[in-house]
Amino acid sequence: xxxxxxxxxxxxxxxxxxxxxxxxxxxxxxxxxxxxxxxxxxxxxxxxxxxxxxxxxxxxxxxxxxxxxxxxxxxxxxxxxxxxxxxxxxxxxxxxxxxxxxxxxxxxxxxxxxxxxxxxxxxxxxxxxxxxxxxxxxxxxxxxxxxxxxxxxxxxxxxxxxxxxxxxxxxxxxxxxxxxxxxxxxxxxxxxxxxxxxxxxxxxxxxxxxxxxxxxxxxxxxxxxxxxxxxxxxxxxxxxxxxxxxxxxxxxxxxxxxxxxxxxxxxxxxxxxxxxxxxxxxxxxxxxxxxxxxxxxxxxxxxxxxx
Numbered sequence: 001x002x003x004x005x006x007x008x009x010x011x012x013x014x015x016x017x018x019x020x021x022x023x024x025x026x027x028x029x030x031x032x033x034x035x036x037x038x039x040x041x042x043x044x045x046x047x048x049x050x051x052x053x054x055x056x057x058x059x060x061x062x063x064x065x066x067x068x069x070x071x072x073x074x075x076x077x078x079x080x081x082x083x084x085x086x087x088x089x090x091x092x093x094x095x096x097x098x099x100x101x102x103x104x105x106x107x108x109x110x111x112x113x114x115x116x117x118x119x120x121x122x123x124x125x126x127x128x129x130x131x132x133x134x135x136x137x138x139x140x141x142x143x144x145x146x147x148x149x150x151x152x153x154x155x156x157x158x159x160x161x162x163x164x165x166x167x168x169x170x171x172x173x174x175x176x177x178x179x180x181x182x183x184x185x186x187x188x189x190x191x192x193x194x195x196x197x198x199x200x201x202x203x204x205x206x207x208x209x210x211x212x213x214x215x216x217x218x219x220x221x222x223x224x225x226x227x228x229x230x231x232x233x234x235x236x237x238x239x240x241x242x243x244x245x246x247x248x249x250x251x252x253x254x255x256x257x258x259x260x261x262x263x264x265x266x267x268x269x270x271x272x273x274x275x276x277x278x279x280x281x282x283x284x285x286x287x288x289x290x291x292x293x294x295x296x297x298x299x300x301x302x303x304x305x306x307x
Contacts, residue, residue: 025119045119048094108280141169186246
């Protein structure tokens with residue numbers, strides 16, 4: 001299994017007190033340095049070739065220009081009250097896009113079956129023409145569209161278990177029947193999208209969770225709604241927006257998951273991938289803002305991907 005990371009991700013500077021900080025990747029890297037993860041193939045996330053072209057697979061030229069041409073030479077520039085670019089953000093973006101596309105290449109030509117991309121900034125809130133919610137560009141959507149256009153895949157599923165709805169991913173694919181997007185998320189909560197009635201062309205599945213919901217309800221809803229839908233869809237490739245902010249200790253939400261819930265769900269997704277996708281899964285980091293919980297949950301997720 002592949003594990004993508006790079007020091008350039010740490011240099012994307014969101015400022016003091018910002019929850020989406022470099023320490024998130026530091027604790028993940030420390031957790032995955034444990035002996036049980038020695039079998040991981042550790043890959044330095046490459047810079048993307050044709051960066052603007054790859055981003056343009058899912059984003060408008062105006063957004064690409066507004067983000068990449070406004071990276072400051074010093075200090076920070078705020079795209080909105082929560083979303084920041086700093087001098088190193090361009091390198092981080094390039095390596096994020098480079099990582100997910102390289103993972104698609106290696107998985108699709110069967111050099112590997114699974115990959116976990118520990119990168120920042122995260123991506124699932126980024127809409128076709130708007131950066132928001134800590135996200136500049138939509139990494140998981142870029143990976144999906146790159147796989148569709150370069151490897152002619154006709155059924156790709158994206159499962160998003162971040163506690164916040166991936167409004168950007170939904171907006172990008174809501175009219176694309178060849179992409180199934182399934183999200184569990186707390187509601188009401190930022191960004192306010194993700195009602196069950198938002199179904200796209202039958203390819204969008206939104207499963208809201210109520211504040212205080214535990215792993216019991218989380219598992220029941222996946223078992224009843226999302227996992228059967230994945231089996232019906234029969235994905236050729238399974239992508240995961242892996243946000244760990246539904247953990248009971250996370251400061252930005254109120255769902256009560258524990259690390260074992262992420263292990264349970266990941267094993268269920270592995271079983272589906274083994275049945276329909278030759279075992280192929282690419283997981284991309286999204287949220288998770290309690291450092292201890294993030295480390296434990298990511299370790300559980302990667303352990304399940306490796307088992």
